[in-house]
Amino acid sequence: MKWKLKDILMIAVCAVLFGVIFLGATYAGGALYGLLLPLGMPSLGYEPFYGLYFMAVAFAVYVIRKPGVGIVAEILAAVIETLMGNFFGPIIILSGFVQGAGFELIFALTKYKRFDFKTMALAAVICSCVTLGYNLIVSGYDMIALPVLALMLAVRIVSAVVIDAIVTPRLADGLARAGVLGGYAVCEGVAKDLDC
Amino acid sequence: MKLEKLDPTVKACTSLVCVILLSFQYLVSLNIAVFVLSLLLLLTCTRARGIQVLKLLLPALVAAFGLFVTGYFHGRGTRAEDLQKIAAMPYAVRAAMSTGLYPALQISTRLLAYAGFGLLFALSTDGEAFIFSLMHRCRLSPKFAYGILAAIRLMPNMVREFKSVRLAFRARGMQLRWYSLPPVFTMLVNSIRWSQCVAMAMESKGFDGDAPRTCSIVPKLRWYDLAFFSCWITGILVGMCLLRY
Numbered sequence: 495m496k497w498k499l500k501d502i503l504m505i506a507v508c509a510v511l512f513g514v515i516f517l518g519a520t521y522a523g524g525a526l527y528g529l530l531l532p533l534g535m536p537s538l539g540y541e542p543f544y545g546l547y548f549m550a551v552a553f554a555v556y557v558i559r560k561p562g563v564g565i566v567a568e569i570l571a572a573v574i575e576t577l578m579g580n581f582f583g584p585i586i587i588l589s590g591f592v593q594g595a596g597f598e599l600i601f602a603l604t605k606y607k608r609f610d611f612k613t614m615a616l617a618a619v620i621c622s623c624v625t626l627g628y629n630l631i632v633s634g635y636d637m638i639a640l641p642v643l644a645l646m647l648a649v650r651i652v653s654a655v656v657i658d659a660i661v662t663p664r665l666a667d668g669l670a671r672a673g674v675l676g677g678y679a680v681c682e683g684v685a686k687d688l689d690c
Numbered sequence: 691m692k693l694e695k696l697d698p699t700v701k702a703c704t705s706l707v708c709v710i711l712l713s714f715q716y717l718v719s720l721n722i723a724v725f726v727l728s729l730l731l732l733l734t735c736t737r738a739r740g741i742q743v744l745k746l747l748l749p750a751l752v753a754a755f756g757l758f759v760t761g762y763f764h765g766r767g768t769r770a771e772d773l774q775k776i777a778a779m780p781y782a783v784r785a786a787m788s789t790g791l792y793p794a795l796q797i798s799t800r801l802l803a804y805a806g807f808g809l810l811f812a813l814s815t816d817g818e819a820f821i822f823s824l825m826h827r828c829r830l831s832p833k834f835a836y837g838i839l840a841a842i843r844l845m846p847n848m849v850r851e852f853k854s855v856r857l858a859f860r861a862r863g864m865q866l867r868w869y870s871l872p873p874v875f876t877m878l879v880n881s882i883r884w885s886q887c888v889a890m891a892m893e894s895k896g897f898d899g900d901a902p903r904t905c906s907i908v909p910k911l912r913w914y915d916l917a918f919f920s921c922w923i924t925g926i927l928v929g930m931c932l933l934r935y
Contacts, residue, residue, distance in 0.1 A: 499833050499899060500889035505843030506887040510848065511878055525758055534763030535757035570838065573824075576702075577817040577842060580701060581750045583808030584702035626804045632713040634757075634797040642764040673884040 495560040502570070504675075505554050509571035512549045513578055518542035535642060541649040545657030547589075548621050551597040551616030552658035554615065556666045559606055559679035589628065597623030597658075611659055618654035622647060691914065693735045693810070698820035699827040701913040704922050705807040711926050712803055718792070719801035720929040728806030738813035746812065750805035754798040757935050761794035817842065833899025840888050844881065852877045 554567030570589030572590030579587055600617045601609075626647050629635040635643060670681050693701075712721065730736050821839055824830040855873040859866055866873065 497831075498832060498889075499837060499892060500886050502833055503840055503889045504882055507844060507848075507881045508878070508932075511874075511881065512842055515874075520785050524921065526754070531756075531759060535760055537753075537760040539756070540753075546699035550915075570834070571807055573821075573838060574842065576812070577693035577820065577838070578810045579746065581700070581746045581805050581808045581812065583811035584705050585804060585808065588706060588709075620747070632709070634713070634800045637761055637762045637766055637793040637797045639715075639766050665875070665878075669879060669882065672879045674879050
């Protein structure tokens with residue numbers, strides 16, 4: 495896909511906002527972390543917010559609906575997060591690529607023709623599994639017992655489905671109705687409040 | 691020499707390659723050595739202040755502690771090769787090392803090693819220099835480079851907009867909580883409009899991301915960039931061969 499400057503800026507501005515929301519969620523995760531500490535599973539506290547990580551790719555794929563958009567958008571979001579001072583540094587660019595590829599896989603298989611709830615949910619599930627696989631290798635999650643890993647995956651999937659298959663498409667539809675996504679594929683079939 | 695002088699892309703590549711290497715080992719001592727060395731470099735060879743380092747390090751320490759507790763109470767158990775390593779340890783170390791402690795240390799110190807690299811990069815790199823370096827070293831399209839920079843520069847405006855939108859909602863008698871979404875939506879609508887205006891303004895000023903461009907600053911690779919890269923990689927490879935625990 496040939497990227498226009500306005501596409502890049504639109505995705506980058508949204509990535510900045512999603513990055514800030516994610517930062518806020520990290521603090522909320524801190525509270526859950528404290529609650530789960532006595533159970534010996536504090537790391538699980540961050541999982542309910544995991545879907546926020548995939549918001550940039552879910553938003554870009556749903557709005558633009560073209561091959562490669564998800565991977566590029568997620569890498570773009572990762573570069574912005576690196577510039578915002580994320581303590582993991584450039585490693586998150588690698589995570590961004592994995593998340594983007596994981597989310598976009600199902601759309602590539604369906605030739606970018608279906609963007610309904612089922613496909614978005616399936617993309618969220620696949621992305622959750624792929625990122626857990628990445629965590630197993632890179633983050634050393636293979637040292638954690640299988641039942642806890644299964645629980646982490648289940649929570650991650652629920653989070654990804656709610657945030658990326660329900661909230662993100664609604665947000666994109668809302669923006670389309672507000673008339674700011676004119677010219678993008680998401681506008682086809684969306685009832686227009688202003689003009690799209 | 692200050693680490694700020696190093697090429698940002700070389701620093702990013704070093705940290706990426708090192709992380710990939712570290713992800714294939716389970717040596718607690720190597721992870722701790724990498725973390726301590728990164729902190730030492732940060733405090734001695736960069737302009738970062740101690741309080742700044744601590745602020746960014748705190749979430750990493752919290753996350754590492756979380757992984758430690760999870761690994762300790764819900765670890766998969768010590769693997770056969772690690773049991774051999776533990777058996778070869780001095781008695782005092784073995785006594786302190788229950789079967790759950792070693793995997794917990796393996797998983798949590800790995801995160802600290804990653805955070806060490808991340809902090810070293812984040813606190814010694816100028817964002818703009820990183821983007822320009824990516825443009826020259828990795829052939830990042832100018833459209834993406836300037837698009838990212840423009841979006842980052844819009845951040846203060848987005849914050850200001852968010853505050854004024856919340857104020858406007860309150861003035862209309864709407865009760866808002868910190869998690870209320872309508873102001874976020876309104877702010878996002880306005881931010882996307884700005885982004886379109888910025889794109890239009892850049893293009894009307896003659897910006898064309900596809901045409902060849904000349905640059906006033908062309909970053910050059912110097913001997914110390916290559917030395918930084920090779921020292922880290924060699925150090926980690928040697929550590930992987932020589933260290934046992």
